[in-house]
Amino acid sequence: MDTAISLRNIGKMYKLYYKQQDKIIEAFGLESLFFWKKNNFQEFWALRNINLDIKKGERVGIIGKNGAGKSTLLKIISGNISPSEGSVYVNGKIQALMELGTGFHPEFTGRENIKSSLIYHGFSPKKIKQLEEEIIDFTELEDFINQPIKYYSAGMYARLAFAVSTVLEPEILIIDEILGAGDASFTTKCSLRMKKLTQETGATVLFVSHSMDSVLEICNRAILINQGMLKYDSDPLTVSKIYNKMIRLEDELVLRAKEARLRKKDCRAINELSNEFVPLLFRFCVDKDHPTSRHIFYKISLSCDDNEIANLMVGAPMDNDTNSLNKIIDGKGMMDWGKSQHKGGDFFRAYQNEEGIYCHAPFQLCIPKHLIAHENIRLKINADIDKSEKVHLDLWIKDNYERVSTLDSSQDFFDISLSPYISRIGGERKNLSENQDVQQLEKENNFSEVVENTDLEENNRKTEYSYEVFKENNSIYGTQEVIVKSVDILDKNNTSKRLFFIGEDLRFKIDLYAKEKIRFFVLVISILSTEGKPIGQVYCKSSDLGINEIVGSETIYAAYQPLRIGSGEYMVSIGVFKHYDLNVERENESYCVVDRAVFFKVTQPESIKKGLGAFAHSCTWQYKDIYLTYDPTDHYKSS
Ligand SMILES: Nc1ncnc2c1ncn2[C@@H]1O[C@H](COP(=O)(O)OP(=O)(O)OP(=O)(O)O)[C@@H](O)[C@H]1O
Known part of the structure; x- marks a missing residue:
């Protein structure tokens, strides 16, 4: 027999005790003590449905x-x-x-x-x-x-x-x-x-x-x-x-979530993931206190213009992980979520009568802060609702749960627009944890991370890297006769990106706007390290681009083909100046400067194991009359 290890449907559930003494009581077999509430723990599945054969x-x-x-x-x-x-x-x-x-x-x-x-x-x-x-x-x-x-x-x-x-x-x-x-x-x-x-x-x-x-x-x-x-x-x-792709996608999401919030000179490392998201607290409930049947929930997700921005596999391992941004909230004896289950590879939980004192089944999904005012945020739910009763979906807004939708048994997929509701959360300054359930949970279960103090109004951004965002962040100055209306960073397929490889093509797309006619300007792009050290600067006169005047909107692209700077996080300033003189020390007069408010990150291709350094310079080798130009980025591109 050449099998060394064979695992069939392996699952591991840890009991997370709400109070330390419960763990001790069970460990010492003292459950029969009259004051001890049995089953005083949360079931946390660290692994589930693992099938593996190793030869x-x-x-x-x-x-x-x-x-x-x-x-x-x-x-x-x-x-x-x-x-x-x-x-x-x-x-x-x-x-x-x-x-x-x-x-x-x-x-x-x-x-x-x-x-x-x-x-x-x-x-x-x-x-x-x-x-x-x-x-x-x-x-x-x-x-x-x-x-x-x-x-x-x-x-x-x-x-x-x-x-x-x-x-x-x-x-x-x-x-x-x-x-x-x-x-x-x-x-x-x-x-x-x-x-x-x-x-x-x-x-x-x-x-x-x-x-x-x-x-x-x-x-x-x-x-x-x-x-x-x-x-x-x-x-x-x-x-x-x-x-690596999975990690990169997460990195990109964090960079985007972070960018709308960053202020001038505020360039901390990307490590406070949860600060970039707003928790949305939902619940399922019925007209009575508890459901009379079992309503099965599979996957619940949030999308923005059809891109999934959060998902919760209900019943999958760790779906109730208190450290996760997206989770069900399943305090035993408090909520009506049934146990996590799986059948034929599908994970699920039932919303059923668990005699939870709060008479509902709550869950949390987090939305990146800069998307909170987006007009196309949708909640998608895969469920199997029993026909005997209707299940309502509520969202915590201001001081109350508000009804967002009612799910009936005729469908198994629900696609619900959230924009009208969450845009109102944008005006909400109250801490979500003033919700009584959550307070109770935090108290009883130490779930302090379920919701956090979110200064929602302050983060109610319109779009990424728009004039409004720059202005709100105090990242803009100048006479504003010409303004930087928006900035985007694109790859060679014109896809908006924030994470690039060295040697990849990067293009800044800069939308300018002038209310009144302006005849001449100089556009400057300056890339800096996050410590503020200048890395590189380029500039261009409007006349060199054949622009004789600007009135209304114009778009200008600046391509770095290829991007030669090494791995790291960078910030960018973009300035529209009245004139630009490299020979004077003082700052030139500006129409509009977006000051260190655009961010991107560079990494090296995974296949390259050597450190590539801070800059990918090309060089020409010479031996007698043989000249050979070596451009390291050609090599990186093919990796
Ligand atoms: N004894 C335990 N009691 C409760 N939860 C546990 C226990 N051991 C592990 N966990 C939880 O189970 C999950 C998986 O943990 P595990 O240590 O297997 O992860 P890992 O992939 O090895 O992580 P790392 O790479 O950080 O070592 C984590 O959420 C962890 O907090």
């Missing part, structure tokens, strides 16, 4: 964002925790290198730890002597081997743990992140050893790492775990491309 000799990389469920999966396979549902079949002796600090004694020296591990595994004294030297040799820790390992760095520890585990010739080797602590040359050494192990002894390797390079180097198969589900299973290159 002997495969080296499988497990990829996914933080909190995706990778470690939970490995712990289930290694037997550290048991699954809540499904079956695990493991064929072979497992060695698991999971967390630093496990397996070794901190007070023992490196050598003593090696010996005790080998003794534990029943090797003869002669074999121990031979393996001890082999391990020390592999770790290159000769100088430290007689020191207690409590003084070891994470990298040193990783070397020792890896070397010991691999000489034990495991049939299945599980490695979770630990090699990340080592340096690049050590990773290569480990990679070779793992390949040897799989080829010579048919060992199977499961490997978790955030480093895509290590996965590509070590593995011959990769799986992508996202929000507790197995999303892709293919060769490492394909899966790493899908993963």
Whole structure:
């Protein structure tokens, strides 16, 4: 039999206790105490519906964002925790290198730890002597081997743990992140050893790492775990491309969400994701207190002009993750959401009588702040509504839930315009958490992150990078006889983008507007680092473009073909000046300057592993009368 691991319908549910003492009470078996409310926890599915077969000799990389469920999966396979549902079949002796600090004694020296591990595994004294030297040799820790390992760095520890585990010739080797602590040359050494192990002894390797390079180097198969589900299973290159694309799309969304909010000189790193979104609190309810039947909900999403901007797979793992922007709110005994379920690959929950004291089934979806006033925001719901009663959809606006729609059983897909409602949230200054349910939840369940204080009015932006936005952000100055009406950043397909690769084509589209006739102006674009350091400046006179006068609207493009600046975040100032003299220090008189209020980001193509530096300069090589022009961006483009 060549199967090493087989997982069928694996799911892992953690009980999240509302109060710490509930956990302790259950752990000590004191549930019978009269004052303890039974079932005082939330069910949190960290993994669900995982089906996976791994053959002997495969080296499988497990990829996914933080909190995706990778470690939970490995712990289930290694037997550290048991699954809540499904079956695990493991064929072979497992060695698991999971967390630093496990397996070794901190007070023992490196050598003593090696010996005790080998003794534990029943090797003869002669074999121990031979393996001890082999391990020390592999770790290159000769100088430290007689020191207690409590003084070891994470990298040193990783070397020792890896070397010991691999000489034990495991049939299945599980490695979770630990090699990340080592340096690049050590990773290569480990990679070779793992390949040897799989080829010579048919060992199977499961490997978790955030480093895509290590996965590509070590593995011959990769799986992508996202929000507790197995999303892709293919060769490492394909899966790493899908993963990188997923990360890039999220990056792009954050950049766009961020851009409408950023003020002059306010160029913090993109790390406060949740600050860029407005939570919308919805609920399902019926005319009575509780539904009399079961109404099934599958997927709920928000879209803007048909682009999905938020989605919630109801019933899928982590659908009630309090750290998520989009989630159902399922306080037990408070809400009427049934348990998370799945059938034939579809996840769902029922809205049913759970005797929740709030008599409804609430959920939250987050909308990027700059889209709150958009005229085409729609809520899409896949559901199976029982015909015995109507289910209402309400949205929390000002101090109340307001009815947005009523869902009846004649359809299973609902497409509801939200714009009339959420534009009113735009005028709302109140903290959503003044909602009584949410307050109660926060109090009882520590769900403080369910809703946050959102200064909605202030973020009620019209469009991205428009004159109105610049003005509201105090990012504009000048006489305004000509104004920068809007700015967009386009790629070579004219798609609006904020995230570019070095060597890609980037074009600024600048819409100008003059109420009265203006005969001459100079357009200047200045790119700066987010610390304010000038990176590059270009300018152009209107007369050079054949513009003899401007009245009304005109569009001017500035193309960077190719973009030569290196990885990083950049801000852009765009100025329309009356004249532009490079030889004077003081600022030239301006019609309109958009000051450091347009942002974009540059990354390098994933296939390029070397750091490309701050600027992709071209150069001409010469040898005697041979001239050879080398443009690095030609190379990046083909990558
Ligand atoms: N003992 C636990 N109790 C409750 N929740 C847990 C527990 N262990 C993990 N979780 C939750 O399960 C989810 C998956 O966690 P896991 O550690 O498997 O993710 P991961 O993909 O390994 O993340 P990372 O890359 O950050 O290590 C997370 O939301 C985590 O908070």
